Amino acid sequence: MANLLFYMALILIWVMLLYHMFLMQGGYRHFQTYEKIIPKWEKNMVDLPTVSVFIPAHNEEVVIGQTLKAMSRLYYPKDKLEVIVINDNSSDRTGEIVQEFAEKYPFIRMIETKPPNRGKGKSSALNEALYQSESEIIAVYDADNTPERMAIWYLVMGLVNDPKSAAIVGKFRVINAAKTWLTRFINIETICFQWMAQGGRWKWFKVATIPGTNFAIRRSIIEELGGWDVKALAEDTELTIRVYNLGYHIRFFPAAITWEQEPETLKVWWKQRTRWARGNQYVVLKFLSQFFKLKRKRIIFDLFYFFFTYFLFFFGVIVSNVLFIINLFYDLQLTIGNVSLALWVLAFLLFLTEVMITLSIEKAEMNLKNFFYVIFMYFTYSQMWIVLVIYALYLEIKRVLFHQEVKWYKTERFDQKGKGGSL
Known part of the structure; x- marks a missing residue:
């Protein structure tokens, strides 16, 4: 029995590793080709749609000033752009800082959440903004984001040129990557997610996941879906499944770039990632229970990815680790012996290879320092997950x-060298 469980665990681990290698190849191919279509798409950017940028904000005085500075520099006709900060029950200076920007920039405004949406989280805040806006396209950014000047332009470009897309998602990078050992790990994790999970799945399956930030969606779609699910901690993943079930796709277009802040302490990381994990588990169980009722079976690629990530893969890792530890103190008569050691070494080398190749996509990220961080990451950060x-x-x-x-x-x-605050 122990041998059977051990073999099953190894199979699950290797399936995940090989799948990520496959995604890495797709992501690299997407990196090599996605820019080629931009000159053709630019020609259709004539009769531009109106855009509302939603920024949910709860006690964001440390970062909201820098975020709005980035918003004020966005390349998009200001008569067709509005930036809406949803001040959700803040008790700090968030409202004052936003008001300063609103007085200087007419296209920036602030709204306050009202019952029953007040203080209930991101989804409720987004729904509040949905009710109080009319633009054709809605873009969403977190309050710690500083999008590059062309970000909105590229997100809209994707929607204008791809009528089958309900949403366009861009790429996000870590602005405080060099701050701590933890942010360095997160930076590596983020790059891999962008080019494997997003770029790879888009290239091979025409599937991508709406992130919590730096995406644009058609108002008609989000209204048809009835807004954001207030029960979902991972509102972005939950929205993704419902969008695909309508028959649309979600395009990953990494020309649209934003920079975001990541947790600098283990305590903050643990709370944030726990919310993410719970949210994705909720989504997987919610839609797997409804699988035969879903209209679009291509959603299986997204459900498969999250189910494997948050259930099967971790089950395999846990079982193999437990059996290995028990076998140190009690002979389970595992017959796999040296083969298991060889497979473990090969798995580690495969992990190292696919991560380093993925890092090579981003300038200056494939270096000796990151090479050692990836090794250290395997034995620490990955196990923490x-x-x-x-x-x-x-x-x-x-x-x-x-x-x-x-x-x-x-x-x-976290305050980035005093960059937060007012004008």
């Missing part, structure tokens, strides 16, 4: 069994 996913699953099971209310955790921000 296992514990976190188990903890998140425990919380999610407890929520379902005891009918607990979903509580939103807002990620703590």
